[in-house]
Amino acid sequence: MILPPHAATAASPWPQVPHGADLARARRLYDAPAAGWLDLSTGINPRPWPAAEAAARLGAAVWRDLPTPDAEVLAAFEAHYGAGAWPVPGSQAVIQALPRVWRRLHGSARCRVLAPGYGEHAARWALEGHAVTLCEGHELGEGEADVRVLASPNNPTGERFDLPQLQALAARCRLLVVDEAFLDAEAAAASLACLALPNTLVLRSLGKFYGLAGLRVGAVLAAPHWLDALRAEMGPWSVNGPGLQLAVAALRDTGWQQDARRWLAAASLQLAGLLEAHGLHPTGSALFCTVRTPRARALHEGLAQRGIWTRLFDLQQPRPYQAMRIGLPADEAGFERLEEALAALRKEIDPCE
Numbered sequence: 001m002i003l004p005p006h007a008a009t010a011a012s013p014w015p016q017v018p019h020g021a022d023l024a025r026a027r028r029l030y031d032a033p034a035a036g037w038l039d040l041s042t043g044i045n046p047r048p049w050p051a052a053e054a055a056a057r058l059g060a061a062v063w064r065d066l067p068t069p070d071a072e073v074l075a076a077f078e079a080h081y082g083a084g085a086w087p088v089p090g091s092q093a094v095i096q097a098l099p100r101v102w103r104r105l106h107g108s109a110r111c112r113v114l115a116p117g118y119g120e121h122a123a124r125w126a127l128e129g130h131a132v133t134l135c136e137g138h139e140l141g142e143g144e145a146d147v148r149v150l151a152s153p154n155n156p157t158g159e160r161f162d163l164p165q166l167q168a169l170a171a172r173c174r175l176l177v178v179d180e181a182f183l184d185a186e187a188a189a190a191s192l193a194c195l196a197l198p199n200t201l202v203l204r205s206l207g208k209f210y211g212l213a214g215l216r217v218g219a220v221l222a223a224p225h226w227l228d229a230l231r232a233e234m235g236p237w238s239v240n241g242p243g244l245q246l247a248v249a250a251l252r253d254t255g256w257q258q259d260a261r262r263w264l265a266a267a268s269l270q271l272a273g274l275l276e277a278h279g280l281h282p283t284g285s286a287l288f289c290t291v292r293t294p295r296a297r298a299l300h301e302g303l304a305q306r307g308i309w310t311r312l313f314d315l316q317q318p319r320p321y322q323a324m325r326i327g328l329p330a331d332e333a334g335f336e337r338l339e340e341a342l343a344a345l346r347k348e349i350d351p352c353e
């Protein structure tokens with residue numbers, strides 16, 4: 001067994017998984033920038049669906065009533081995501097609940113988890129005492145495994161798995177978990193859920209493409225027995241009433257979705273072009289760029305000294321991996337600030353070194 005990164009240590013029995021949006025850490029480590037922090041440490045859409053305006057239009061009952069998803073809510077989720085979608089309080093809630101559900105149903109699991117990836121997957125399976133092996137994409141289908149876990153597009157690498165690859169992986173395990181938290185941003189990309197395989201579980205999120213990470217709403221798409229088990233584990237009313245109503249409105253807002261996809265496609269191209277122009281070669285998704293380089297720490301620190309907060313990855317397993325992930329600036333002023341900082345840094349750091 002390979003221990004996952006940031007899992008329980010002697011110092012703490014609880015997983016210590018680093019995340020973006022940790023501006024408190026930036027404030028602890030660096031002087032306050034005169035222009036304020038430019039937070040590019042997440043892959044969250046910086047131009048979110050307008051939830052505040054929609055929230056002002058919600059009726060009083062939604063704040064008062066217990067929020068059991070009704071037929072209208074479920075129809076909106078299923079129309080957007082495909083059959084069998086259930087609203088959850090962020091895909092994170094399923095990532096935490098699933099290893100507990102598995103243990104209750106089947107005992108110990110042998111899990112192969114894609115890495116580098118969203119660190120919570122490996123940490124949560126390990127926390128529940130399952131045997132976790134971290135592996136790169138080409139190793140995911142190898143060996144004996146009960147559960148295989150991946151994200152597509154993957155965070156932070158941007159790696160993608162097409163439907164035949166996913167089908168082949170599903171055929172080699174009892175449960176294939178596919179985290180599609182970043183998929184909504186890509187109109188042409190197909191969800192594994194469209195194959196309706198009985199042993200797959202798909203996670204979706206309104207946090208990334210819709211820019212509503214604070215709302216804590218996502219969806220799980222799976223066969224009915226998996227949905228039943230997860231519903232039981234998460235208990236009644238797991239998504240709050242305003243969250244459900246706002247999610248329904250966002251999922252139905254196809255005009256906003258089209259405009260957002262267009263803007264994200266252009267902004268991510270602009271970001272990739274800017275990085276390339278400074279000798280950095282990014283991979284990524286429509287919502288972030290990731291630059292893998294041995295100079296990632298120097299770049300991350302140099303940008304932080306200039307008030308730009310990015311996400312640093314410095315991992316050892318399954319292979320050494322140093323990278324900096326950069327989210328999209330919301331506007332031209334943000335792009336210009338990043339451009340100036342990279343130009344200044346280039347004089348100090350050779351990214352190709």
Ligand SMILES: Cc1ncc(COP(=O)(O)O)c(C=O)c1O
Pocket residue numbers: 089090091092093118151154155179181182204205206207213216217218
């Ligand atoms: C790949 C991936 N999956 C899932 C999550 C959890 O997102 P949420 O719980 O907001 O849906 C994240 C958060 O960063 C993520 O990067």
